[in-house]
Amino acid sequence: MLTDLHKHLLNDFQRDFPLSVRPYQEIADTLGVTEDEVLAALTDTAVQQYISRIGPVIRPNHIGVSTLVAMAVPEEHLQTVADKISAYPEINHNYEREHRLNLWFVAIASDVEHLNHFINEVERETGYKTLQLPLLNDFFIDLGFKLDLNHA
């Protein structure tokens, strides 16, 4: 159950999180509550996984190189292949999607050589070809995402 404080914390502080010695105090002052209440509410949203974290969101490809990868895997082998792929530390997202290309993941490595090596390894280990879709252009100006929390 989300309280009004949770909702403000989720929606109002997706960007411009204070860069000051006591940022939670600053947020508390803005919302008219105490620092302890802010910390407790944020801990609660993290425990309940309403937020994945509070912190800096990095523009893609500023640290290391990454690519989106798609694979077409027969349904009966999908879970096995997906588990194999998710186990790699180079993978940070892995989704099943409704399409002939049904497995979609993001691979990240320190440089292009390591990334290519990793993709080759995935193809060898799983026995399936990959389609590589690296980012060419980022059109998104990330100002956070306005959440509708009326019924959350």
Next chain:
Amino acid sequence: MDDIDRRLMHATQAGLPLTAEPYQRLAEQLGLSAAEVMARLTAMQDQGIIRRIGAVPNHYQLGYRFNGMSVWDVPDGQIDELGRQVGQLPFVSHCYQRPRHLPEWPYNLFAMVHGKTQTEADSQIAQIADVLGTANRANQVLYSTKILKKTGFRSP
């Protein structure tokens, strides 16, 4: 961006510590001062390396169960302008140009949408189609049926 910046980014990817002085806590982990941590975060924001600092909501857990990867085939000559317009729609959470792989994959523009219902997601897709107009030569939406792994950024 130097090695200290990279270590700082790595240290923040699990989340800023939920303690009264989180930058001081990070500073202690990295052998820096809190002032230097804040100065480096500010500098990386100014350089565009950091997009934003704040809460990263978990859409799925907040009821946004319809996570659609919409993909579009638009003329390369128009993609910068169209991508910019689509990227500004309030419900779009990522908007990228990616390479085509013909003939199997003709799509070059990717936009992620998040809806609480199928109807809401469909209406978001229709709004993107409106923005693209006749430049939209083909499109598809790939909904996720299962999240198999999702972690924050990790340093390679």
